[in-house]
Amino acid sequence: MIERKLVKLKEFSHTPYSYEKLSYCLNCNTYTTLSYKPCISCGKSKFISLVKQTELITKKHYAIHNILIIMAFFTAIAFSANFNQILLSVFAAFAVLALQIFVQRLYYKKHIQYTLARVVIEDIGKMKEDIEQDLQSAMKDFESENFKEAYESLREIGAIIQNDFIRELKIQCLKRFELRKDMDLELDTLIVEDYNEDLIGYIFEIIKLNNDLITKKVMDYIVRYEEQVLDERNGQAIIINTCEAMLKSKSYIDIYKDFIVKYIGYMRKNRLIRLCSLLASNNKPDWQDLYEETFRVIKEKYRGDADFEAYL
Amino acid sequence: MYILSRIKVINVAFYIIMAVIGALAIYRIIFYIRISKGVENSKEIDEELLRLLNEEE
Numbered sequence: 352m353i354e355r356k357l358v359k360l361k362e363f364s365h366t367p368y369s370y371e372k373l374s375y376c377l378n379c380n381t382y383t384t385l386s387y388k389p390c391i392s393c394g395k396s397k398f399i400s401l402v403k404q405t406e407l408i409t410k411k412h413y414a415i416h417n418i419l420i421i422m423a424f425f426t427a428i429a430f431s432a433n434f435n436q437i438l439l440s441v442f443a444a445f446a447v448l449a450l451q452i453f454v455q456r457l458y459y460k461k462h463i464q465y466t467l468a469r470v471v472i473e474d475i476g477k478m479k480e481d482i483e484q485d486l487q488s489a490m491k492d493f494e495s496e497n498f499k500e501a502y503e504s505l506r507e508i509g510a511i512i513q514n515d516f517i518r519e520l521k522i523q524c525l526k527r528f529e530l531r532k533d534m535d536l537e538l539d540t541l542i543v544e545d546y547n548e549d550l551i552g553y554i555f556e557i558i559k560l561n562n563d564l565i566t567k568k569v570m571d572y573i574v575r576y577e578e579q580v581l582d583e584r585n586g587q588a589i590i591i592n593t594c595e596a597m598l599k600s601k602s603y604i605d606i607y608k609d610f611i612v613k614y615i616g617y618m619r620k621n622r623l624i625r626l627c628s629l630l631a632s633n634n635k636p637d638w639q640d641l642y643e644e645t646f647r648v649i650k651e652k653y654r655g656d657a658d659f660e661a662y663l
Numbered sequence: 664m665y666i667l668s669r670i671k672v673i674n675v676a677f678y679i680i681m682a683v684i685g686a687l688a689i690y691r692i693i694f695y696i697r698i699s700k701g702v703e704n705s706k707e708i709d710e711e712l713l714r715l716l717n718e719e720e
Contacts, residue, residue, distance in 0.1 A: 368709040416691055423684045430677040443681055447688040454695045461699040468708050475715045482716070513717055 355529040358499045361387065363506055363535050370471070372510045373401040373478070382474070382481040384507040391484050405467040412466075413455050420448050482512060490520070498524040506537070515543040522549045530556050538564040546576045548583065555585045558592040565596035570603065574610050590614060595622040601633060604641070612640050616648045620658070623648070627662040 366372055374386035379393035386398040399407070424444030431437045455462070471478075489504035502524035509517045518541050526549050530536065538557050541550060554573070557564050573580055573593045580586045594614045597603040604611065611626075618626070627649070630642055645662075653659045703711070 368705050370709055370712050416687075419687060420684060423680055423687065427677060427680040427684065430673050430680060432673045432677065436674075436677055440677070440681065443684055447684055451688060451691055454692050458695045458699045461702050462695065464705065464708065465698040465702045468703050468711070471708060471712045471715070475712075479716060511713070511716055513713070 353527055356498070356527060357529045360499065360528075360534060361503050363503075363537075366510075369511050370401055370467070372507060374398040375401055375404045381484070382478045383485055384482060384511055385485050385488070385504055388504075391488050392481075401470070402463075402467070405463050405470055408470070409459070409462050409466045412462075416451060416455075417448060420444060420451065424448075482508060486512070486517070493520060493524065498527045502528075509540060513540075515545070518543050519547065519549075522547065522553055525553055530560060532560050536561065536564060539566045539568050542568050542572050546579050551576075551580055551583050551586070551589065555589050558589060562592060562596055565593055567603070567606075569593070570597060570607060574607060577610070587617070591617045594618060598622060598625050598629065601629065604629065604638070605635075608638060608641050612644045615641075615644050616652070620653070623653075624658055627659065631662060 372384050374383050375381075375398065376383065376390045376393060376395070377397040377399060378395045379390060381390065381392045382401070383390065383398070385391070386400075389396050390398070421444070424440060427440035427444070428437060431440055485504065485508050489501050489508060492498075492501035492504060502521060505517055505521045505524065509521060521537075522541055522543075525541075528534075536557060538554065541553065543550060550572075554565075554569065570593055573590065577590065580589055583589070591614055594607075594611050595618060597607045597611055615623070615626070623645070626641075626645055630638065630645060649656075649659045649662060
């Protein structure tokens with residue numbers, strides 16, 4: 352039995368795009384997902400976000416292009432043979448500079464996107480190597496049983512590198528923590544390809560804390576490994592809670608109706624009322640088995656119960 | 664004669680520089696307009712980054 356520790360995890364920032372998780376060290380030019388720690392390569396903390404870096408590159412390009420115009424302007428002045436030519440070069444340089452600055456401002460956001468796309472393509476090999484370094488550092492923490500630090504790092508890396516190895520390491524860390532409702536817990540992002548006993552154990556803990564984390568991905572996993580889950584110590588509780596979570600929307604019922612039918616008899620009363628109200632408001636021919644089984648369970652377990660009178 | 668030819672050279676150089684300024688401006692403006700049309704949006708860049716980082720070697 353592993354002893355669970357009480358931990359306070361660092362807040363995980365959910366970003367709309369995963370590239371926002373990447374930072375760049377200005378000192379040693381490495382990418383990292385762990386910008387809250389000193390740089391793994393140089394030990395300094397001179398990080399800027401990848402987006403900020405692309406902004407700097409774009410601004411540098413703008414500055415170079417504007418300086419080129421100014422240099423050409425001074426050269427034109429030097430070669431001017433009379434006052435009219437000086438006037439002409441002043442007018443031309445200012446007009447061109449003004450037009451260029453106007454276009455730069457107009458397309459600034461698009462240009463940043465363009466630079467970002469180029470940085471991604473040009474630096475992808477370097478990014479892979481540098482994130483591998485982050486992973487090595489997280490594994491060192493894991494091996495030295497600093498599970499909190501390891502999990503915090505793995506969560507950041509896992510936002511970008513999505514593989515079962517990282518997911519399994521995260522599960523191994525999580526099973527060592529005393530989970531609480533106020534923690535920013537994840538589940539969807541931990542779903543691995545194969546059956547994982549520790550993940551099932553974690554799902555059971557999550558069900559007790561926050562049923563809203565049971566998403567379609569989790570439901571698919573439970574349905575896929577139904578038999579193995581039932582063999583686990585809390586298997587039935589997991590299956591029933593998953594079934595109850597499936598009643599969150601009609602689309603889930605459409606997908607998992609055959610699965611739900613098998614466990615209607617085990618559902619809690621309030622969830623069964625929810626199912627009844629859904630069935631009553633949706634007369635679907637392919638839900639026939641659900642109607643019949645729900646009706647049978649109500650008649651068997653809740654005959655005479657006022658809450659079910661309307662549905663009988 | 665010598666002074667006249669010097670003035671001519673300076674004139675030619677001046678107009679070449681003017682042409683360079685114009686060409687630079689036109690090139691940059693075309694460049695900005697072209698990238699603004701062909702650029703991917705953030706979602707596409709994100710998907711591309713994830714695909715490249717997660718692809719098996």
